[in-house]
Amino acid sequence: MKVAIVFGGVSFEHEISIVSAIAMKDVLSDELLYIFLDENRDFYHIPSKTIKSKLFSSQEYKKCDKINICKNGFSKKTGLLGKEKPLEFDVVLNLSHGGDGEDGILSSVLEFYNIPFIAPRTEACVVSSNKFLTKGYAHSVSVNTLDYKYYTKDDEVVVDTFPVIIKPVKLGSSIGVSIVKTQEELEYSLDVAYEFDDAIIIEPFISGVKEYNLAGTKINGEFKFSIIEEPQKTEFLDFDKKYLDFSRTSKALEVDLGEELNEKVKKSFERIYNNLFEGSIIRCDFFVVDNEVYLNEINSIPGSMANYLFDDFNLLFKNVAKTLPKKKHIPVTYEYVNKIHASKGK
Amino acid sequence: MKVAIVFGGVSFEHEISIVSAIAMKDVLSDELLYIFLDENRDFYHIPSKTIKSKLFSSQEYKKCDKINICKNGFSKKTGLLGKEKPLEFDVVLNLSHGGDGEDGILSSVLEFYNIPFIAPRTEACVVSSNKFLTKGYAHSVSVNTLDYKYYTKDDEVVVDTFPVIIKPVKLGSSIGVSIVKTQEELEYSLDVAYEFDDAIIIEPFISGVKEYNLAGTKINGEFKFSIIEEPQKTEFLDFDKKYLDFSRTSKALEVDLGEELNEKVKKSFERIYNNLFEGSIIRCDFFVVDNEVYLNEINSIPGSMANYLFDDFNLLFKNVAKTLPKKKHIPVTYEYVNKIHASKGK
Numbered sequence: 001m002k003v004a005i006v007f008g009g010v011s012f013e014h015e016i017s018i019v020s021a022i023a024m025k026d027v028l029s030d031e032l033l034y035i036f037l038d039e040n041r042d043f044y045h046i047p048s049k050t051i052k053s054k055l056f057s058s059q060e061y062k063k064c065d066k067i068n069i070c071k072n073g074f075s076k077k078t079g080l081l082g083k084e085k086p087l088e089f090d091v092v093l094n095l096s097h098g099g100d101g102e103d104g105i106l107s108s109v110l111e112f113y114n115i116p117f118i119a120p121r122t123e124a125c126v127v128s129s130n131k132f133l134t135k136g137y138a139h140s141v142s143v144n145t146l147d148y149k150y151y152t153k154d155d156e157v158v159v160d161t162f163p164v165i166i167k168p169v170k171l172g173s174s175i176g177v178s179i180v181k182t183q184e185e186l187e188y189s190l191d192v193a194y195e196f197d198d199a200i201i202i203e204p205f206i207s208g209v210k211e212y213n214l215a216g217t218k219i220n221g222e223f224k225f226s227i228i229e230e231p232q233k234t235e236f237l238d239f240d241k242k243y244l245d246f247s248r249t250s251k252a253l254e255v256d257l258g259e260e261l262n263e264k265v266k267k268s269f270e271r272i273y274n275n276l277f278e279g280s281i282i283r284c285d286f287f288v289v290d291n292e293v294y295l296n297e298i299n300s301i302p303g304s305m306a307n308y309l310f311d312d313f314n315l316l317f318k319n320v321a322k323t324l325p326k327k328k329h330i331p332v333t334y335e336y337v338n339k340i341h342a343s344k345g346k
Numbered sequence: 347m348k349v350a351i352v353f354g355g356v357s358f359e360h361e362i363s364i365v366s367a368i369a370m371k372d373v374l375s376d377e378l379l380y381i382f383l384d385e386n387r388d389f390y391h392i393p394s395k396t397i398k399s400k401l402f403s404s405q406e407y408k409k410c411d412k413i414n415i416c417k418n419g420f421s422k423k424t425g426l427l428g429k430e431k432p433l434e435f436d437v438v439l440n441l442s443h444g445g446d447g448e449d450g451i452l453s454s455v456l457e458f459y460n461i462p463f464i465a466p467r468t469e470a471c472v473v474s475s476n477k478f479l480t481k482g483y484a485h486s487v488s489v490n491t492l493d494y495k496y497y498t499k500d501d502e503v504v505v506d507t508f509p510v511i512i513k514p515v516k517l518g519s520s521i522g523v524s525i526v527k528t529q530e531e532l533e534y535s536l537d538v539a540y541e542f543d544d545a546i547i548i549e550p551f552i553s554g555v556k557e558y559n560l561a562g563t564k565i566n567g568e569f570k571f572s573i574i575e576e577p578q579k580t581e582f583l584d585f586d587k588k589y590l591d592f593s594r595t596s597k598a599l600e601v602d603l604g605e606e607l608n609e610k611v612k613k614s615f616e617r618i619y620n621n622l623f624e625g626s627i628i629r630c631d632f633f634v635v636d637n638e639v640y641l642n643e644i645n646s647i648p649g650s651m652a653n654y655l656f657d658d659f660n661l662l663f664k665n666v667a668k669t670l671p672k673k674k675h676i677p678v679t680y681e682y683v684n685k686i687h688a689s690k691g692k
Binding site: 010011012014015016018019038039041053054056057071099100103104105106107108109111112113114122123126127130132133135136137139140150152154196197198199221274275328330332334335336337338340341 | 356357358360361362364365384385387399400402403417445446449450451452453454455457458459460468469472473476478479481482483485486496498500542543544545567620621674676678680681682683684686687
């Protein structure tokens, strides 16, 4: 199988995506084709052998072949006449974290051009990339979340009990997130959050809360789970820490929460995944408070695909690629236009 | 102002979109450029003067100029050398009802290519085109909806009290919708609904429920509402009826629900619209039961833009075009890649 990794994109996590994409070289046994989406939304074919992060920061990637997205794939101009030649691959892995990759833009574009891809489809992207919508969705599928308040820029923010955690609704990797311990800190933290987004959510901050991560997917109707991991963390994961986290390739340690909690975590994952997230491998991050499981967030394109949580990531990946969801065929028949013309007699 | 109307698309409402687009000729005073998206996802430039529905049902549109979507717009090959020449317009009006147009695919593609457009952005499309997500979203923004149950294909469906209404989660214009009055009818209606979608919702069917429509938008932070209309309907609007409804250009009659209910309807609209739907003119359809307002559905791209509900649609349209939401600039700095290289000393 030949996998085209699409990475980069217009995103605050553009750099994370580069690191994550390069890490996949050590993870996937498949042949890889690297397709970089730059900040101008131009696509470049980056040779797999020589790919390294400096290529992008130095802008040297611009010397690589520029390619076009087109029906069923990507193409490259060749020869003197500039004839378009398709790039060969079997499936795209969308590894553009944040922005374009996770907010539904890139999934929609891939769908529009009928390109098979591993990643959440548009709906799942939207639900998981907007923390406010994630809360509403979790509620709809009967998964607990922490209490929250939702504000947009002109709303008055009143906090009764500190500490709280303020999050821009749309960013990942803790960008713009602050823990606010006093009224005095509130205004500054709001400014920081609103710098990144026009809407925020505010949740109670529970110090020392237990966090557990579970990744998984669904293949032929059957859930395939990773181990449950208790991520190491400081007060909360900041961008630098997460950045390094995205290049993880070594196996994580499994944590056993006991039969009941293990089951609750898996059940919550199933409810979230089913069936909006078909075609993707996601990681759900949960809190456990007083023996109850709460969804913290859905990582719809986890760093290096959370490979380190799975026993046999390569096998899983191949099986997901083989069982991607197919869109129902929508026939265009002109039945009604014809009917109207018939009745008008013209 | 020159308006490029994009219509058609891969959708069960493909034909409705054609009718709706042609109706805009009688509605908008702006210069129009018609861009047809066919079932193969090819774009065609259709001359405004000669556009008629038969052009599409006869496949004659294929004789029109095929055009390409590209950065900032659309382009057409000209001359012997096939040089790409941009089509000139100021704003796109996405009038592709259902499918591509309303499920977020087309909005994402327009966003990806940096083309200014009037229509909901991707998030708003997703929330309004999936009835299950609409329910969850309405709940999050404190807008009432009727009770419902959500099922996917393998779930056992148990209905205690008839009649109910069964709806595929993703289609508009009543496609695949049935009112089920007895247990005997249930299985057939489920088959019909599942033919169009893998997920459905089932609601109680309230015979003779009052339905009211309100369209609106937000311009420079201020809501602009249409009149409230009580749509004429048979038991529920079937596809044929809705089809004709999409070409409406004559003014509708205002209904007065009394100050309290009028306010409740408008307040519910504001909560739904704010701020996910910026950049679009939408119509919300409400039920009123026992003096309470319930959201029935969000028409994110209403037929002929619900022009018939507004006093001065042309002025409204111009003002929306002038105040489209801008995406926050996302700087790509390579700060972290550089930091890592510095610390590695290479």
